[in-house]
Amino acid sequence: MKTPICTGILMLTFLAHAQTQTEVLDTLYGNDKKVVAVFFPAPIRQAIVGGEHFTFNYNRESGQYFGLLQALPGPPGNLLAITTKGNVYTYIIKYTESLPRLNYFLDKKERIGREKPEVKKPVSASRPDSLTKVYYTKFSRFLVKQKSERLAMKRKNKLALKIHKLVYESDEMFLVMALINKSKIDYEVDAVRIASVVGNKKRKSSYQEVPIQPIFSWQAPTIIQKGAIKKFVFVLPKYVFTGNERLRISVEERNGSRSMQVTLRHPHISLLTIP
The missing domain is CATH 2.60.40 (Immunoglobulin-like)
Known part of the structure; x- marks a missing residue:
């Protein structure tokens, strides 16, 4: 009699875990005590933060894949980043005393769009x-x-x-x-x-x-x-x-x-x- 109950509990736990795993990342957290590394799937070309109490540093010369986020106490802001591939990413950024994570690894699927629309180039028959x-x-x-x-x-x-x-x-x-x-x-x-x-x-x-x-x-x-x-x-x-x-x-x-x-x-x- 206990087996169906245990199986049901395990199924509910699995579904809850799967839902957490597929949850879309929309907020990054930082503070003034530690640096939080945000890794992009392509080198960062440009990044801008909204709010003077946030900083996001990255190497503008060598095409670095990651940036370092820090924050001071204050209201939430936002981060807008464009990679060298032309993909656009945006996140809410918040200050918190206790950081949930020190590293974020972003996926290409998380982009909100492209800087320029993708146009499929017609196949040229002029030169084999x-x-x-x-x-x-x-x-x-x-x-x-x-x-x-x-x-x-x-x-x-x-x-x-x-x-x-x-x-x-x-x-x-x-x-x-x-x-x-x-x-x-x-x-x-x-x-x-x-x-x-x-x-x-x-x-x-x-x-x-x-x-x-x-x-x-x-x-x-x-x-x-x-x-x-x-x-x-x-x-x-x-x-x-x-x-x-x-x-x-x-x-x-x-x-x-x-x-x-x-x-x-x-x-x-x-x-x-x-x-």
Whole structure:
């Protein structure tokens, strides 16, 4: 006779636990004694808190996945965050003496929407996938042979990073660059990073930095020997610049401090096709 009763109690306990597990997270808690870590499924691009008694700190330069929340006594506020993927998250934030959790791990499903609507890109029949690499290579060679321009240049310790061209072609942008080494030491490239930048770092609330991932590279250098010049091309997804946006290109040295960075403001963009 006791078995059905026990089974019923276990079922009720299981259902109550399942309901708790699927409860939607809508409030984050913080105080002034400990930091609460909030982990996002993608790097944070921008975050704003409502209320002067709340702070939410994150690394704006390296694209950090988590931010640190702290709070002073006061009325509830809110946190609005946008990731580099364009996903938008918002939560109520409250001060409490006793923190229920020190870490929050957010799921992509918790986003309230996207900064820009998702538009399914129609499949292009202009260029078969099997020929894409051949096409990029051919067009890159063509651009490098054209008359050199100079959109921007950065010099450092007898090194130079020169931006020759930024060209729209179909659904891509071709960025033609050169590294010049007039020093007496070989220059080893650790990474070339490209990002779209809006605003000013001194005004954190208005500063935005979005990395742009190349879809192809041609002759990307790993080392530039002393006295050598190396031209190369990065193919990027097509990106239309607005008046206050800038394109930043950074080259980092491996095992060294001779890194260089240039910024294109209102870049001159050419429209070329292979003859």
